[in-house]
Amino acid sequence: MELTVEYFLTVSAALFAIGLYVALSKRNAVGVLMGVELMLNSVNLTFIAFSRFTPADNQITGHVFALFVITVAAAEAAIALALAVVIYRLRRTVNVDELNLLRW
Amino acid sequence: MLTFIVFSPLVGALLCLLVPRRREADTRWVALAGSLVTMGASIALLVLFDKDDGGFQFLERATWVNSEGAGFKLQYLLGIDGLSVALVALTALLTVVSVLVSFGITLRQREYFFWLLVLETGILGVFTSLDLILFFIFWEVELVPMYMLISIWGTGRREYSALKFVLYTIAGSSLMLAGFLILGFEAGTFDMTELRNIEITDAIVPLNVLFALLIAAFVVKLPVFPLHTWLPDAHTDAPTAVSVMLAGVLLKMGGYGILRICITIMPAQADDWALGLAVFGAINVIYGAILTLRQVDLKRLIAYSSVSHMGYVLIGAAALGEVGLMGASLQMVTHGLITGLLFVMVGLVYDRTHTRQIPEMSGLAVRMPFLATAMVFAGLASLGLPGLAGFVAEFTVFIGAFERFEAPTLLGVVGVLLAAAYILWMIQRVFFGPTSEKWADLDAPVQWWEGAPVLVLGALILVLGVYPTWLIEVMEQGVVPISERF
Amino acid sequence: MDDLGIVIAFWTLSGLTVGSALLIVVTRNIFHAVLALIVSFLGVAGLYVLLSADFIAVAQVLVYAGAVSVLMLFALMLTPRQARNNAANYLEIPGLLLSLVIGGLITVAAVSTDWAEVDDDRGFDATSRLIGEALIDKWVLPFEIAAVILLVAMVGAIMLVREDQ
Amino acid sequence: MIDWGESVQRMGPIVAVLVTAAVILIADLFPLRKRWLSVVALVGLAVSAGYAVWLLGDDERGSAFADTLVFDNFSAFFQILFAGATAAVVLASIGYSEQFRIRQGEYLALLLTGAAGMMLMASTTDLLAIYVSLELTSISLYILTAVAKNERSMEAGLKYLLTGAISSSVVLYGMAFLFGATGSTSLDGIAAGIAERYDEVEFAIILGIVFLAGGFAFKLAAIPFQMWTPDVYEGSPTPVAAFLSVGSKAAGFAMLLRVFYTALGDNEVSGDWQILIGGVAAASMIIGNLLALPQTNLKRLLGYSSIAQAGNILVGVAAISAGNDEFSIGAAGTMFFLASYAITNLGAFVAIILISGRLGSYEIKDYAGLGRRWPLPAAALALCLISLTGLPPAVGLWAKVYIFNAAAQADLWWLVLIAVGNTALAAFYYLRVVAQMYLREPDGELAEKPAVDVPLSLSVGLTALGVVAFGVMPFPLIEAAERAAEIFAA
Amino acid sequence: MYLTEIPEEAVWAIFASPLAALALNVAIVRRFPTWAGLLNVLAVGISFALSLWLLDTAADRDGVDIGFKSHELFTIGPMVVNVGATADGLTAVMLVVVTSVSLLVQIYSIGYMAGDDGYSRYFAFMALFTASMIGLVLADSLIIVYAFWELVGLCSFLLIGFWFQRPAAAAAAKKAFLVTRLGDLGFLAAILLIWSETGTFDINELFELALGGDIGTTALMLFMLGIFAGAVGKSAQFPLHVWLPDAMEGPTPVSALIHAATMVVAGVYLVARLFPIFQTDADVMAVVAGIGGFTAIFAATIAIVMTDLKRVLAYSTISQLGYMMLALGSGAYVAAIFHLFTHAFFKALLFLGSGSVNHATGTFDMREMGGLRRIMPITHITFLAGALSLAGIFPLAGFWSKDEVLGSAWDDNKIWFAAALITVGLTAFYTFRAFFMTFWGHYRGSTAEGSAGGHGHTPHLAESPLVMILPLAVLMVPALVAGGANLPGVGGLVDILEGSLPEGVEEHHLEFSWAIAAGSTAIALAGIVLAYALYGRGQVAARVPETLRPAQRVLENRYYLDRLYEDYIVGFLFYRVGGGLLEAFDRYVVDGAVNGVAWVAGQAGTWGRRAQSGQLQTYGAVAFAGLAVMFIAYVVAVSP
Numbered sequence A: 001m002e003l004t005v006e007y008f009l010t011v012s013a014a015l016f017a018i019g020l021y022v023a024l025s026k027r028n029a030v031g032v033l034m035g036v037e038l039m040l041n042s043v044n045l046t047f048i049a050f051s052r053f054t055p056a057d058n059q060i061t062g063h064v065f066a067l068f069v070i071t072v073a074a075a076e077a078a079i080a081l082a083l084a085v086v087i088y089r090l091r092r093t094v095n096v097d098e099l100n101l102l103r104w
Numbered sequence B: 001m002l003t004f005i006v007f008s009p010l011v012g013a014l015l016c017l018l019v020p021r022r023r024e025a026d027t028r029w030v031a032l033a034g035s036l037v038t039m040g041a042s043i044a045l046l047v048l049f050d051k052d053d054g055g056f057q058f059l060e061r062a063t064w065v066n067s068e069g070a071g072f073k074l075q076y077l078l079g080i081d082g083l084s085v086a087l088v089a090l091t092a093l094l095t096v097v098s099v100l101v102s103f104g105i106t107l108r109q110r111e112y113f114f115w116l117l118v119l120e121t122g123i124l125g126v127f128t129s130l131d132l133i134l135f136f137i138f139w140e141v142e143l144v145p146m147y148m149l150i151s152i153w154g155t156g157r158r159e160y161s162a163l164k165f166v167l168y169t170i171a172g173s174s175l176m177l178a179g180f181l182i183l184g185f186e187a188g189t190f191d192m193t194e195l196r197n198i199e200i201t202d203a204i205v206p207l208n209v210l211f212a213l214l215i216a217a218f219v220v221k222l223p224v225f226p227l228h229t230w231l232p233d234a235h236t237d238a239p240t241a242v243s244v245m246l247a248g249v250l251l252k253m254g255g256y257g258i259l260r261i262c263i264t265i266m267p268a269q270a271d272d273w274a275l276g277l278a279v280f281g282a283i284n285v286i287y288g289a290i291l292t293l294r295q296v297d298l299k300r301l302i303a304y305s306s307v308s309h310m311g312y313v314l315i316g317a318a319a320l321g322e323v324g325l326m327g328a329s330l331q332m333v334t335h336g337l338i339t340g341l342l343f344v345m346v347g348l349v350y351d352r353t354h355t356r357q358i359p360e361m362s363g364l365a366v367r368m369p370f371l372a373t374a375m376v377f378a379g380l381a382s383l384g385l386p387g388l389a390g391f392v393a394e395f396t397v398f399i400g401a402f403e404r405f406e407a408p409t410l411l412g413v414v415g416v417l418l419a420a421a422y423i424l425w426m427i428q429r430v431f432f433g434p435t436s437e438k439w440a441d442l443d444a445p446v447q448w449w450e451g452a453p454v455l456v457l458g459a460l461i462l463v464l465g466v467y468p469t470w471l472i473e474v475m476e477q478g479v480v481p482i483s484e485r486f
Numbered sequence C: 001m002d003d004l005g006i007v008i009a010f011w012t013l014s015g016l017t018v019g020s021a022l023l024i025v026v027t028r029n030i031f032h033a034v035l036a037l038i039v040s041f042l043g044v045a046g047l048y049v050l051l052s053a054d055f056i057a058v059a060q061v062l063v064y065a066g067a068v069s070v071l072m073l074f075a076l077m078l079t080p081r082q083a084r085n086n087a088a089n090y091l092e093i094p095g096l097l098l099s100l101v102i103g104g105l106i107t108v109a110a111v112s113t114d115w116a117e118v119d120d121d122r123g124f125d126a127t128s129r130l131i132g133e134a135l136i137d138k139w140v141l142p143f144e145i146a147a148v149i150l151l152v153a154m155v156g157a158i159m160l161v162r163e164d165q
Numbered sequence D: 001m002i003d004w005g006e007s008v009q010r011m012g013p014i015v016a017v018l019v020t021a022a023v024i025l026i027a028d029l030f031p032l033r034k035r036w037l038s039v040v041a042l043v044g045l046a047v048s049a050g051y052a053v054w055l056l057g058d059d060e061r062g063s064a065f066a067d068t069l070v071f072d073n074f075s076a077f078f079q080i081l082f083a084g085a086t087a088a089v090v091l092a093s094i095g096y097s098e099q100f101r102i103r104q105g106e107y108l109a110l111l112l113t114g115a116a117g118m119m120l121m122a123s124t125t126d127l128l129a130i131y132v133s134l135e136l137t138s139i140s141l142y143i144l145t146a147v148a149k150n151e152r153s154m155e156a157g158l159k160y161l162l163t164g165a166i167s168s169s170v171v172l173y174g175m176a177f178l179f180g181a182t183g184s185t186s187l188d189g190i191a192a193g194i195a196e197r198y199d200e201v202e203f204a205i206i207l208g209i210v211f212l213a214g215g216f217a218f219k220l221a222a223i224p225f226q227m228w229t230p231d232v233y234e235g236s237p238t239p240v241a242a243f244l245s246v247g248s249k250a251a252g253f254a255m256l257l258r259v260f261y262t263a264l265g266d267n268e269v270s271g272d273w274q275i276l277i278g279g280v281a282a283a284s285m286i287i288g289n290l291l292a293l294p295q296t297n298l299k300r301l302l303g304y305s306s307i308a309q310a311g312n313i314l315v316g317v318a319a320i321s322a323g324n325d326e327f328s329i330g331a332a333g334t335m336f337f338l339a340s341y342a343i344t345n346l347g348a349f350v351a352i353i354l355i356s357g358r359l360g361s362y363e364i365k366d367y368a369g370l371g372r373r374w375p376l377p378a379a380a381l382a383l384c385l386i387s388l389t390g391l392p393p394a395v396g397l398w399a400k401v402y403i404f405n406a407a408a409q410a411d412l413w414w415l416v417l418i419a420v421g422n423t424a425l426a427a428f429y430y431l432r433v434v435a436q437m438y439l440r441e442p443d444g445e446l447a448e449k450p451a452v453d454v455p456l457s458l459s460v461g462l463t464a465l466g467v468v469a470f471g472v473m474p475f476p477l478i479e480a481a482e483r484a485a486e487i488f489a490a
Numbered sequence E: 001m002y003l004t005e006i007p008e009e010a011v012w013a014i015f016a017s018p019l020a021a022l023a024l025n026v027a028i029v030r031r032f033p034t035w036a037g038l039l040n041v042l043a044v045g046i047s048f049a050l051s052l053w054l055l056d057t058a059a060d061r062d063g064v065d066i067g068f069k070s071h072e073l074f075t076i077g078p079m080v081v082n083v084g085a086t087a088d089g090l091t092a093v094m095l096v097v098v099t100s101v102s103l104l105v106q107i108y109s110i111g112y113m114a115g116d117d118g119y120s121r122y123f124a125f126m127a128l129f130t131a132s133m134i135g136l137v138l139a140d141s142l143i144i145v146y147a148f149w150e151l152v153g154l155c156s157f158l159l160i161g162f163w164f165q166r167p168a169a170a171a172a173a174k175k176a177f178l179v180t181r182l183g184d185l186g187f188l189a190a191i192l193l194i195w196s197e198t199g200t201f202d203i204n205e206l207f208e209l210a211l212g213g214d215i216g217t218t219a220l221m222l223f224m225l226g227i228f229a230g231a232v233g234k235s236a237q238f239p240l241h242v243w244l245p246d247a248m249e250g251p252t253p254v255s256a257l258i259h260a261a262t263m264v265v266a267g268v269y270l271v272a273r274l275f276p277i278f279q280t281d282a283d284v285m286a287v288v289a290g291i292g293g294f295t296a297i298f299a300a301t302i303a304i305v306m307t308d309l310k311r312v313l314a315y316s317t318i319s320q321l322g323y324m325m326l327a328l329g330s331g332a333y334v335a336a337i338f339h340l341f342t343h344a345f346f347k348a349l350l351f352l353g354s355g356s357v358n359h360a361t362g363t364f365d366m367r368e369m370g371g372l373r374r375i376m377p378i379t380h381i382t383f384l385a386g387a388l389s390l391a392g393i394f395p396l397a398g399f400w401s402k403d404e405v406l407g408s409a410w411d412d413n414k415i416w417f418a419a420a421l422i423t424v425g426l427t428a429f430y431t432f433r434a435f436f437m438t439f440w441g442h443y444r445g446s447t448a449e450g451s452a453g454g455h456g457h458t459p460h461l462a463e464s465p466l467v468m469i470l471p472l473a474v475l476m477v478p479a480l481v482a483g484g485a486n487l488p489g490v491g492g493l494v495d496i497l498e499g500s501l502p503e504g505v506e507e508h509h510l511e512f513s514w515a516i517a518a519g520s521t522a523i524a525l526a527g528i529v530l531a532y533a534l535y536g537r538g539q540v541a542a543r544v545p546e547t548l549r550p551a552q553r554v555l556e557n558r559y560y561l562d563r564l565y566e567d568y569i570v571g572f573l574f575y576r577v578g579g580g581l582l583e584a585f586d587r588y589v590v591d592g593a594v595n596g597v598a599w600v601a602g603q604a605g606t607w608g609r610r611a612q613s614g615q616l617q618t619y620g621a622v623a624f625a626g627l628a629v630m631f632i633a634y635v636v637a638v639s640p
Helices: A005-025 A029-053 A061-091 B002-018 B021-048 B082-104 B109-128 B132-141 B143-153 B158-187 B207-221 B230-237 B240-265 B267-294 B298-319 B322-353 B369-382 B389-402 B406-431 B448-466 B469-483 C004-026 C030-050 C054-078 C092-111 C124-136 C140-161 D004-010 D012-027 D035-057 D073-099 D104-123 D127-146 D151-182 D187-197 D202-220 D228-235 D238-263 D267-292 D298-321 D329-359 D375-389 D395-409 D413-438 D454-472 D475-488 E008-027 E034-060 E089-112 E119-138 E142-160 E167-198 E203-211 E217-234 E243-249 E252-261 E263-273 E282-305 E309-329 E333-361 E377-391 E397-412 E414-439 E466-485 E493-499 E514-535 E546-556 E558-611 E616-638
Strands: B057-067 B072-080 D062-064 D069-071 E071-076 E079-083
Touching: A005 A029, A005 C004, A005 C030, A005 C092, A005 D151, A005 E616, A029 A061, A029 C004, A029 C030, A029 C054, A029 D151, A061 C054, A061 C124, A061 C140, A061 D127, A061 D151, B002 B021, B002 B057, B002 B072, B002 B082, B002 B109, B021 B082, B021 B109, B057 D475, B072 B082, B072 B109, B072 B132, B082 B109, B082 B240, B082 B322, B082 B448, B082 B469, B109 B132, B109 B143, B109 B240, B132 B143, B132 B158, B132 B240, B132 D395, B143 B158, B143 B230, B143 B240, B143 D413, B158 B207, B158 B230, B158 D395, B158 D413, B158 E558, B207 B240, B207 B267, B230 B240, B230 B298, B240 B267, B240 B298, B240 B322, B240 B469, B267 B298, B267 B406, B267 E558, B298 B322, B298 B389, B298 B406, B322 B369, B322 B389, B322 B448, B322 B469, B322 E071, B369 B389, B369 B406, B369 B448, B389 B406, B389 B448, B389 E079, B389 E142, B389 E167, B406 E167, B469 E071, C004 C030, C030 C054, C054 C124, C092 D202, C092 E616, C124 C140, C140 D104, C140 D127, D004 D012, D004 D062, D004 D069, D012 D035, D012 D073, D012 D104, D035 D073, D035 D104, D069 D073, D069 D104, D073 D104, D073 D238, D073 D329, D073 D454, D073 D475, D104 D127, D104 D238, D127 D151, D127 D202, D127 D238, D151 D187, D151 D202, D151 D228, D151 E616, D187 D238, D202 D238, D202 D267, D202 D298, D202 E616, D228 D238, D228 D298, D238 D267, D238 D298, D238 D329, D238 D475, D267 D298, D267 D413, D267 E558, D267 E616, D298 D329, D298 D395, D298 D413, D329 D375, D329 D395, D329 D454, D329 D475, D375 D395, D375 D413, D375 D454, D395 D413, D395 D454, D395 D475, E008 E034, E008 E119, E034 E089, E034 E119, E034 E493, E079 E142, E089 E119, E089 E252, E089 E263, E089 E333, E089 E466, E089 E493, E119 E142, E119 E252, E119 E263, E142 E167, E142 E203, E142 E217, E142 E243, E142 E252, E142 E263, E167 E203, E167 E217, E167 E243, E217 E263, E217 E282, E243 E252, E243 E309, E252 E263, E252 E309, E252 E333, E263 E309, E263 E333, E282 E309, E282 E397, E282 E414, E282 E546, E282 E558, E309 E333, E309 E397, E309 E414, E333 E377, E333 E397, E333 E466, E333 E493, E377 E397, E377 E414, E377 E466, E377 E514, E397 E414, E397 E466, E397 E514, E414 E514, E546 E558
Parallel strands: none
Antiparallel strands: B057 B072, D062 D069, E071 E079
């Protein structure tokens, strides 16, 4: 059989969906973060797949894009975890559904 | 000239704020001076106005926001014709009256007179601006002062009423803005002097919808059933002077807009809508009159009577003939004077009795003969007694409208009877009959600032009733061009 | 790319990726979740290799499977045991439906698009050099900005975590 | 190869800001009065703005860094706007950060990096660069939101960050599909690709558009990514909230305009998405206004109002088809509105900082009778609220009129009707605050008048002045916006 | 005959002089009230003199209009409003009636109103009324007629309510104005209609158009009916008669002048003025006659049972007005005006007499009078003269005019004749019932303090002062001999009046018939005798046979009409039910809708913010739901 871009896109779609589900349904802040990371991974997968299969004015672009996504994601993760730690200090919990001082 | 007239009250207003706190009681003199200056200027305007040459006069044109590319050319364009000059004079006069009747105010005088004069600027701007957007701006200017005046110096559920007034107006004027923009986009200009020569043939909305958008704000202001319910509340809770302004000129902004914008710019659609307008006018007359009969609050009674009387404006305007339009215009001015006087009287009575509940009053005529006489006079004028201003206007409306709409006009005629009923009944209950001992020791002398406005207004009403020609000739200069659009 | 090995590799790797991702969903222990996440990351890296994106694959392994996951573990370590569950919240069902819909939509869009196909298979040696060049030429601006981002993240993280006296 | 000199010069305003940030971080290490840091920041911003003006002056327009960044009227407009807004925030922050013991150095540096990110968002012309700039802004703001380090601030920060991360993954997905469909990440390239084979890749483009719009909505605080807004506004330090409501929103719109007008400006496409954006606008206005009605906390109120205002501004974006060979009226309207909104909302926020600094409360009911106890700040706040309502004599009126005018020209009359309808709704809650200040009698005694905070008062005065000045004479602002919109000339 | 032709200025002066009196009164005299009366007398005196001059001129010209051209008041496009003075026979006669009676009443009032604290106000109103009435008669344009028509209505309102502290007076005043205005609606509508048909208000032009057949018959008929509606209101014809009896709450001189001699005949005058148009349509004429005839009997029957002297006279007035209408309806234009002419004098005389009585007894309740003929002989004589004249006894004024009416009725339609004849009997009966109850028998009232009716005189039984007696004496003359103004065969009025009709308009001219004269006189005498039999010896209430009791009750309640109008139709149906419903509608439906919208918006907000639960993941879910919706909507929108 012939592997085309659609296959990879489908995989990344599945990954994105799962990541989304994790992000939405996990109480633990770290869990949510995992979800987000999954989604970003699916994005990267898409970029790579495209730069492999579809014509572009510069085939490497996808790779570079993915690279930056990884970098930024790492930075974000760092901030997120820092926040999680501090919040745990203040509130003795990292469950996002208990963070509802601010509402209505 | 016009700029001076429009902004002199603003200057006066600022001066009011500058009055030192310990001399606050003297603010009223500043305000009076300011309003008198404006009135003097507008009288001069009335004199200088050349009723023989058509078109707009005293034009003042300055490009304000010029963004041709965006089809957004906004001019500071003031000008008057016979129609507006009369209303300008009316506004100036009634402002003086309002200031005078407010002499008794003690609460936060500086702010009070400040807002009152700002209000005047807004209204004058509406009557003089010839650029749709400028018109809209002035239209909005009047909101904040009214809101403040009613909700700070008012009585009863004043904040509810004030907010109701503001929201009604904003809702209407927003639609009007939409209409203006669409119109301006089609015509390529917001300049009324040009628009009155342009035939709007199509727009991005059906033309009748566009007409509805344009008229929305005005029917709210006029007010037309079923959009009238803000009026009684606002009137009931507003201080006297504000009621005078509200009934005297603010309502006229509605009628003025209909004549100046809706009918002038979109004659064809006006023609389509005419019957509807006439019917609504008739409903206004009857509905308002019957409700007036039911009122037991003196001020609310007058307020509902305004609803009824504004119906005549609508009927006259709907007739779209010279006579009808003229009648509508006359009705605006005369009703301004008459209802203004009525509200002044109600205010003066209230100052003495401290109640507006009709059942609590009786036989006041003995205690306050002057007020009673004036009230009877105003009442007679309001019920369209020949020889007084109201009759001329209403009769003209009838004559103008009868040919086109028999049934609505006849309903309007019936309104005359109802008017007599509620006015006379009110007078009977308030001033006639035995004097209840509650008022036995009630003898507040009439101060000059109370008497003066009454006499002035009364005289005007009488003169206009006996010899209206001079006003008619002035107004015709403005009305005839409109009627010629048909 | 149609030779059998690659096809098999694709299916295995994607199965691994998606499967372990699903494991994150179902497992009750958050440590297992993190481990599953790492596996999934590795699976993705494999797919990169399959797409002959060697450099990215390596980066993926280092940054994600390495750094990020470790960060997460650290964060979890800092929280006591009872906080270490992986329970789902009230959005279990609606979230499921929602993610199905979104995934479905993406898939639909993906398959119903007529992609212009080229098979651009350059050897492993190529990419790293190309990327390197791109980073100092075409993409130098993002490169610099990324540097700033990292600085900001560093400063911020420190400022947030440090206890003020 | 890249012409570094030219590139760096064309990036000058941004470089200036970044350098200032670095300087501050370093200077923070030395023991000197923290106020100097603010002075440095202000100087840097002034330099940046001046630099932009100078570049315009000798016509240094053009692209840089291999077409990933461009300096044109558009970028200049926003760079100056951001410089000004940031300066106002800095002024407002001095007293505040001392009051709440916020670390000046990092705070200012992050403010500046955030500003730089916004400027980049307005200037970059390549999806990749745009994404990175976007993240620079976001990350700076995430930290700023949490900078107060109390529970609420932290919660706000985490919420903001996680929502932001999710939204950026959405944005990325959209970008990926655009890239895949057109084979390019530069906006022009994408436009070319679409023109080339739209019909084949239509679905990918649609997905791209929807995801981009949705993801950008996070920055705009518009539907569907709006729900974080009130929480974050309430939780974050007030100056930061001001920065969010003005800077980050404006940057988002700059980005939106660039991408949608340049890359997706092709009539075939825009004809469709202008309805999408219009729908988003309508939804944002309605929801924002409705939810603002029952609010009791002023900051939350402004949060919801900012959602509604985002809707208002989107009306301008939707009006892409309103244009001429000179400039795009829709874009011009958007930018004019943004500028007016920036002045107005900053004014409102700084006034609130000043007032609440004395009241120690953001509850509307505590503002009772303020009009008479503390006239000037109250007047300033009232003025800004009136401007937000869109009544004369404030600049807000013009913004409203102009943008509705644009929509009318784009035949979006249904949108105009919804918008005008909403102004009535909005008037209700804005004026409620005014009423509270001027009509209600105060209950309880007012705290002693604090020592006058000069910089804060200065920013209050300036913004209020701006509101009135441009209310009377809006033309310069409109002119600027229209010049900036020239790059989208039809 | 004796004088040169009157110039226009003089004609206007007739109108102007009372107006001047009013102005002076308001401006200056108010401060020295005592002069108010004299001022009025002087002013009206001038008017009277000038009116005589006009009459003289008219006589010279056989009543043909002098034809002063009218002056423009104002113009709006096609709508031209002119004022001009008609100076033909009809006007002249009317003016003489108005000014003469007015003059005498003013003199009388000086005495009657003496000491009332509203003295100068009273005369101001009187002056205004006289002026308006003159204007009404002079005007040559429908719209101006309407204007003065309303003004006299106003004066009637003001004067009825002169003692406004009495609730009854205030109510009566309002009632009078409203009821008449109800009729005026017809008048106004008629004007609108005729204008939209012809575009003019000028009466003479209308004559030409109407007689030239240039106006559609339906329009013309509607026009006439409208005008007649106005006349019915003003002249208190059935069914709008209810206001007149109540109007007796006003001072008696007012009743004499306004509600007997002048204003109430304005309706008759209007129909007469437009007679040329009316006589073109037999049906309308029939309506006029029918209403008139019915009213004549109807009112007379009520007058039989009234115990209040003034009310008797009031109903008598209504009845007589019906008489005149009947005459007009049967085409006897001259007869109608003739009767108007005579009636003005003797009815004014009777009212003033009753006033004089009241001045003495302090009441109008005849049950408290009696035997006054010894106490106040002059009043008694004059009243008797008036009564005889009213009853139509040969050869007094009333006889001649009534006789012409009867004659014309006979020629026109026997039913009208029957009605008229019955009325004659009734009239004679109630008149003399009143006369006997008042002056004969012996005094029944309390001589002591008390029974404060009138305007609060306590009875001091004596003849009234000279200022009051004098007018009675003067009025008695015309009441006796005014018939001479138009003796059959001799002519007089008839020439003047017919001359004032346009060419080719035939008014019903009749020959004197001894039969009718004799018959009517006989019936009248019979009525008098019956009255004497029942009341001649001072009985308070006649012994009414059981069978007639219900009838009596009905009559005493004025056929329950007033109650029907006020309590049931206006009070209950219109105000309570109609108004109540409408008010509820306004409050709950119209206003409720508005507040409802506001409420809904508020609720939407309150519910909507529930979603803002502070739950981060809810936010995410919402966002993605939004995305999905956007995507699907977009696809749907794009793919046709």
